[in-house]
Amino acid sequence: MSFHYFAGHAYRALTARKDGPSLYDVCDPVLAGPVTGDPHLAKFYKTALGNPALRMLLNRAGLPELRDEARLGRLREALRRAREDQEPDWAAVGAPVADLVDSIDLDHPRPPKIAFNRDAPALSVIDSVIRDCAHHLLRSYRESGFLPTYAAFNLIGDPDFRGRELIMALTGLNARGYKNSSLLFNLARVFIARSSARGIIHPPWKGIAEPMWEPVQIRHRSAYYDAFFIEALLSYVETGLASPADAAAAKGAIDDMVDFCINISREEVKAQDGRRFDVITALAPAPHPRFSRFFAQIKQDLGFGVYVPDCDTTACSFSAATQAGSRDPILDQPLLDFYEGYQVRAGTNEPRVTVPLNDNIDYEGGVATWIDNVKGERPYGNDLDPTLNLDILEVSFRNLARWKVLETPARLATVHRIIAFQKRLAESGAFANPRSHIYYLPELYSAYFGRCYAAYLALPLAAQQAIDPNGAFDLIRTRVLSYVQGEMLAGEINVFDAALALIALGHLGADVRTFAPALNCIVTELGEGGRRGPFRAYEWNKMKTPTRILVGGPEVTSAFVLMGLALARKAMTGRM
Structure with a gap:
């Protein structure tokens, strides 16, 4: 504006x-x-x-x-x-x-429907943008000692x-x-x-994900964010575009972020059956979140004095550490045993979801968000988000053998019930309704399903059959692809929308010709971030209470663009 x-x-x-x-x-x-x-x-x-x-x-x-x-x-x-x-x-x-x-x-x-240029940019241009995003992440990490993310209040x-x-x-x-x-x-x-x-306070914008143009943004660090920054840097190294110096710098940053996720942010809690588990809290104790003194006091004044662990940060942190090759004993914990206690069963523990803002969906089989800390504190009550449950499936697939999921009937049953929850969302079309989501957009759900689907396809065929004997993943894949190609990419998009579309399309094996609108959007908008990075900050995730709080940042946009372009590049060069 x-x-x-x-x-x-x-x-x-x-x-x-x-x-x-x-x-x-x-x-x-x-x-x-x-x-x-x-x-x-x-x-x-x-x-x-x-x-x-x-x-x-x-x-x-x-x-x-x-x-x-x-x-x-x-x-x-x-x-x-x-x-x-x-x-x-x-x-x-x-x-x-x-x-x-x-x-x-x-x-x-x-977003209005528009006609897109159907000719994809040259591979050399895509490679250049990948390097720009990676260099932005590595430079920011070098200057700050971490990769920052920002929160901004939208008072409307x-x-x-x-x-x-x-x-x-x-x-x-x-x-x-x-x-x-x-x-x-x-x-x-x-x-x-x-x-x-x-x-x-609420100016119009282009596309779906909301730009973060509020003048006051709260810089901070979280294990949840670090987990995705790890995946972004891993994808950069995997492209083969990193110089030896960049590869070394990426490895150093990845090692540090893995330590932040599974050690610094570790917290012991009691499972519902009384067993002790180590989980991951979204905000580690001070000074690790890196709040300024001013915003640390503001956070306290606004009612965020106690922050408890959550199932999503735990799943994503475990997944990133697994992908990075960590052998920390924390990863040996079968998280599905813990998540089972937070899984909703109709007619029995439904009151566990005390803030049912998305009660247009059926919670049966879904896992709730917030984890009671060891003191039993539950400041946010509890809610249930579909995208979080994709992350639980994804980390379970990556640790299928380690956690003996197929050999343990209760663990496999927990997975089956989450998949049934996701299948109902796809069959009803509810996944495409923003009201169905607590912390995310349908566009991000689509990208995260792609991520989950890729982990599923990496399993042996016998394991795939045991996990999904009724073809739920194929059904969800079809519905998500239809949404991304027929709705999301049929209208005006911004850079973050484009990155999410590429992540979904790349992981779900879409025809590379469908990548063009998203690729052209990213290439055209390169430089929009000015001095802060290649691209602007956009809404990655949000909270609906106490008001709409957006979370994202220029580094976040670079990370998701990097991951989306890396997947597109892999498909375009026939390396999928």
Whole structure:
């Protein structure tokens, strides 16, 4: 977006006619004065929503329905109850905010259909972009001592998060600070979405994955991110394009990131049957996440004081370490024994999913996200994401012999039930619905299915037959390819969309002629990242609570472009 675009929207926001009480007219009488009751609610309000820049932007954003004194009074009373009650009735507290959230008009991107150049770029051009991305990663690692990723708040929230989902979050999350932040962020998003400030906080973009153009981005490190950076550098070395110096630098970075994933980020927990397992936490203890002192305090103030391990970070870290050739004893643990305790069985442990934001899908056979730490803390309640379950399958295939999956009926049954969960998603078409996903986009699900499918195809035929006797993977492959080729690549895309498409197409054995739209998008947009890298930062994954939090970064884009181009190159040169 141009300077004129933002200047115009800022002018309209600052000069708009105020049509009812603003966010600050609602909240200041309750939260801006002397603190009583729960101190976090007022602290969050002053830190996140009461900052001068946002206050100036939203000062004239009023809601006409709040001119009704009775309705305004109910809203303020809900805030008082959230602040004062020792055990608030969160459904009642959230009700007046939920009503307002339902007045927001938001939708997912719908890229226009366009005609693509069907001639693929020359292999030499593809090789050049691969080297650019790899050099960006190696340079960034050399300068920072790690590969950074960034988080950015989009205050307008997620299109699938409505009033109903707010009540789900307030009643299903455990940590009070997280409930507080969810309540106030959702109140604020109403004033943003229904005012001229919307154009500044939520400008339009090209493609599907959202660019991260918010001015405040929180740099940090996580084992989950390192796992994919490992895969990207491994794919670079595998292309044969790396010089001896680059190959050595990549190996050094990979070794360090493997250590970060399975040692520094290791945490012991209890399985549901009482056994002890070592799993991987998404945020290792300080100073390892590399937050600045300022953002470390902000993280605490926003209600993210306790961060627990999760099933996805554990699966991806184990997979990356396995691919890198690690022999650490942690990898000998049969993770499927642990995941079985978090696998949903209809009618028995369904309440394990306490925040069912994607209850349009059938959870039977899926594994929930968050792992109780050794103290039994569960700040985020629990949810269930389809893409996470692909990662569990992928790491299980890579460790099939080590974990004796085929020889252990309970482990094989766990795999079968996850595959059945994925098959239902494909048969119904739900995988292509953004609402079905908690932390990802359907486009990323498609790429991650390709990754999972490739690990499946690498198994002996007898093992493939034992794992998938009913041909579920072929069915899912057909549906995913149809989505990527017939929907995703039929419309306008950006670089991150293109990278995800190539990863899906490459792993799923698509005709190389279908690669052209994605390849041309990447080559055309090379340099869009300016001084920060070859490409811009885009949405890799997200959180829907307490508001829409995007995670990605220029390094992330380079990593996924590198992986997508490496796969395309392999197919185009007949090396698949």
